[in-house]
Amino acid sequence: MRVHGNGRWNTSVAWRLPCLLLALAMGGSALAGPAGAPVLDDGKHGPAPAGYRVVNLGSGDLSALPKINAKGQVAFSLWDGAASHGYFFDGERVRDIGTLGGSDTVALGLNDAGQVAGGSFTAAGGERAFVWSAGGGMLDLGVLPGAGNSRAQAINRHGVVTGYAEGVPSTPPLAFRWSRTDGMTSLGALAPDAGGASFGAALNDAGLIAGAADTASFDRHAFAWTATRGLADIDTLGSSFSDVVAVGARGEVAGSRVPAGNALLYRAFLWTPGGGMRDLGAAGAAESFALAMSPGARIAGLVNLAGGDQRAMTWTRAEGMRVLGTFGGANSRAIQANDRGQVVGYATDRTQDFRAFLWSARSGLVDLNTRLRQAPPGLVLDDALAINDDGAIVASSNAGLVLLTPGAGAADGHVVGPVVAPDVVPAGTAFAATVAWVDPGRVGTRGVRWSWGDGSGVQAGRVREGGSEAGVGSARASHHFARPGVYRVAATVLDSKGRGTTVSHTVVAAAAGAGTVAAKGSVLSPRGAWRKAPAWVGKAGFSLVAPVAGTVPAAQSAQSATVPAQLRFDLPGLRFYSASLRFLGRQGAQRVFEGEGTINGAGSYRARLATTLGLAGAAPGRFALKIWQSGAAPGNEVVHYDNSGTLPGAVAAPLVDARIVTE
Template sequence: MYGIINLAPPPIFRAFINARSQAVFEYTGLDNTLHIGFFDGQRVIDVSPAGALVSTLGALNDHGVVAAQTRPTIPDTFQPFRWTAAHGLTFLPDPDPGADTFVTDINNRGQIVGSSQVVDRAVRWDAANRLVPLLLPAGFTQSFAGDINEFNITAGAATAADGNSHAVLWNAAGNLIDLGTFGAMSAVAGPINNRNEVAGATMNLDSAGNQNFRAFLWNRRDGVAFVTPPGPNTFISALNERSEAVGRLLPPDFSGNRAFYFSRTRGFVDLHRAPFVESSAGDINDRGTIVGSMIRANADGSQTELAFRWTNFVAVDLNTRLLNPPAGLVLTQALGISATGDIVANSNAGLVLLRLGGACTDAPVLGPLTLSEPVRPDVAATLTLSFSDRNVRDTHTATVDWGDGSGPQAAAVQENDGQGQVGATHTYAGSGEFTIVASVTDTTGKTTTTFRHVTVELPPPPSIAAGANTSSPAAAAGSAAPRRRALFGSKVPPALQTWVNKVLKK
């Protein structure tokens, strides 16, 4: 069973968890801009530079060091930085101040890798924040660094003279080792573990000109091992220290993901389970426990995504393993798993940390915040918020700040035996963008807060409210558009996804 800790309200964009069950994540803050939050085991700390226009996450190591980037204002570029609880924020030397620079990984020695986006050049910083060149031999132009292990070996990709991408490594001295394309048109190296096992993908074109992606593992002793399931497209999202990989299999139209496991010893294992229509495996720890999600098709045509864990390849819906969850809470995606089995997951209440064994903080646990919608001026809006508390004898108070200058207002609380619900109503005097902040406090003074951005607007004129002709071919085509997902999964930085889109998908 898992205890629940609220980390941030939705939407959550990326999140990581380390061996100490500390978590770092991107979230939309009260100011409606993208922030980075760090959970130290007891509280969430905003590690974003004050007043920044946007801050995005790079990586987290097992010592709680965050690597990230921020854009202070327009027209400023993205600037890389590291953050620690002891020393705060330190900006890293920028290889090209006129270009966006993104970090992609940090190892436990504090060495960071990333790339400068204008010249597309891989870079590395040492633990003292010094910029270390990652060299390109003659004939190579662009390069990208995606991952770094504890031996200062960096994995990534570089563009050769023919314009195709090669999977490459850089050794501790910064010299490039060309792994080539493994007989394909292009290749990229992604995760690398401390055995110097590398995961990546190749790209080829079939006779019809369709792009086929094929995941692989490579090490110097055994060479390359391709993931060989049925279907043309496979991608690895995570690799553990036992050289076990998880990822997703996609059909040619990139819809209907199917989760898989792969290792040299066991081969390919299909993690997808009926009656689900789609699945994704995002992380695996060194014990071989896998986390991800599966999607269920509902009778009304809608779909429901649920967070899953696979232990010894047995799939378990994590929603069935929660200790005293608040009413209405639904876990939708398990994003990462620590060495001890704690999990960071998305839910309809935002990002939560699941602590194996039921241990958690003594603060109230909040469920989803719901509003009567649409919210109109001069019409009462109703808010409900469920909560739970493992200390069943605690009583609770709640406040809601509707964001229109009226200030925090006491809200009604109904509770019984560790379960409760907050209820409040409010009437906005006019249209606008507002941030609703709701807080629940127990008798010991512990408070959990959530918030939601809401648009209050007048109803559209009748001619617009009637809507466009949704039976038109264009409207029908739009509604039937297939779901698309990142090729490599949530653990791979967006910069690597950009590289794949630009280099492998020419």
Template structure:
């Protein structure tokens, strides 16, 4: 259970950042004006998906399908949007559902309560329905955290203490033991898995797993805490680390098998963190400053770390990035309100609220949370969760 709670850490931190930033009123130069010089802007059609608040961050695949958990009427429910209709996920007679991963085949991985009230790792598809990944091997809690393009799932079982790899052909594979309870978090299509070992209530260590080498402690920088966010196409692992208790905050890292763990720095700030990375190693996240300001950032091997600007306020945070270099997230405007943004090299940071066609009455986009390589965006609004489709599609 502890590993599962830690898997939701960045969701909680981001929501806290939003609520704190919404109270700020300081005005700074806006990126909206700068973006207009780049030519005609893409417009977006709005598809309203679900009411409620976010229970797990939405995932979107190449086809524009979405997996998400929403808190509706006090209950956490899992959903899959197939491009035309919504389907609700769950074990028969079960409870809360956390949809944590989605692949291009429309398979969803996550954690759900079964009818006995036990948390169980699952994979779901429209054709196969819900499948308990640890059935027959483990009667305790298990947690599904991510799924790759080949349908391989990683997570933890035996009460969240041991990492696993699951496939339809091979079933559940125990990845082995570390000196402490551990679980898989993320993986790539090549099957490289990254996860965390929980040393105690305050200390974690990031590991990688490959078929050739098994479990590897990859925190060669000796952090107090470290956790993975994504695995690149070549097996690289990006994530966040806390160097020491008095270090001031998280620092992003990139690990490679050849070079080990590399601290990516904090730019001009006092802290920085990763929220997403493409298979090609384009990283998106934020930089934090001692006075409470935050700035969305990106990092590439070629360009290093750069700030992406803001919409007139103190705060902006990048949440997701696609292979075309489009980055989405949330930013505070000059009035102190949070607004969803899209950023590109050509147009800079733009308020998505100003790019909508036929905006539903009263709708305000507050955060952009996911984007696929076609530029389709999942965002949260004052009405719930929405899908934004570029008008050219």
């Protein structure tokens, strides 16, 4: 966790946050494969598959990036509007893996045996590292002596786990290793006498663990741990900051670093036991970030261009760094790679829409939307998030998280598309919602259940099957919201065997004539905005209902005080919610709001939003959001997110799209 104040890494503040807020959602560990020779891309693995079968995994906001193993099993976490749930797809069905008695679970690691690792809350409110399996359920891994919380970040094929444990507020986080035979043991720290923190992030099957730890000079350096050598500082380049995203099968460690004296100038690195840390450069760009690495040491990530745009990149020993381009738009990002030379991520097109891609040296950049077989009507893939060596891909879409399986096999059940409904509606006014699906296995449809998120109960929808295409069905329902607010509309399609597939859509209900602005849309979250993951660039969604007293007649201004203000802002691993947004007034061509809220359902944070939403003729569209905590001393605030462009390395966040009702 980075706190930018005096130019040092302020770990004395950062480690006091709950474990749920400290996961490196952008990184995660690459699943370690067999310890044999790595398979590097030689351009001979053939073109991209001709088609993918789609499997619905779940609908909601991502709490962390998903993981996929060699068997095509998937571990993922979704926020349903009330809590974060961890799930496991076993190849046939999705299981909710439960909790340790509390409200939230986040799945962060997965191995080929189908074991899931992560963090789950207990009934007492603390978070504990866990390992889950279908046969054994969820096992609490405990904590280190003196700690109260723990979280698992990665698990290898032998069931060995790494992560960190901490005591809030007095004990700094310490990296740990856990196994069934040894239990949880501390990996130590680089500066134990100075209270330095350490975080376990990734490991391989040979037992090498890597992460980051504070030094005696208050920098943060990448480390490697082995049973024989213990914890060792591997930053041989003398960086002011270095962090780890993955460990390779042969002991390679990949991550990103900030060279000493270069402020926020990042470079991807690769460390090897024999060669030390190697700066991978930036292929002529201003910066580079490593976001993932395959077991065979193919790196996926991005480069920052001088003008602020980003491009996906991949790196191998044989070819060096290669920039992958876009579909005609301004940005792209690679997030995962496999050992067949395939890389996945997102790229924007000429209209700046996000499209999920697959890249290989032979096929180049391929829009995965063009390779779907028997896809439901309206389905759009906007980002590819994980890939295994068989080419199975986990992607996000307008119908939630989906699995793409290469080949032409038919699904056993429904494949459901997005809920089609207005994004913003006036409260008290009826609106229609529809959902469509395909039934490749011809199992038949039992019915569709609608849930509106306002406590009104479940409603049956009118089902229509057949139509112009065999196996295609749809359902329609109507509803009205009695009060303004932000609501999750969900449709569950039931097949003849009673199995349900749920998709959802957020609808913002606006107050009629009450002096409010209601909006839903997305912004391009720029590099540097999210302090915990400065490399993150991607689409962040928002929903907003807020009074704008003082911009309307007095009678309406008084009425607006009764309108419940809500702001939801979501990107994977950061979910901010405020129900106390207050309108401060106009600042130039923007409206300014302030309020308090939570991140990932916990803590107490302040937020300030300056936006052109709802202002006629305001251009360009802008959504400048800052989220922070007040420090122990005046002026010592801890900033967690800031896309306003006022801080080094950040640029103002443009609106990607927005639907607005202003009264």
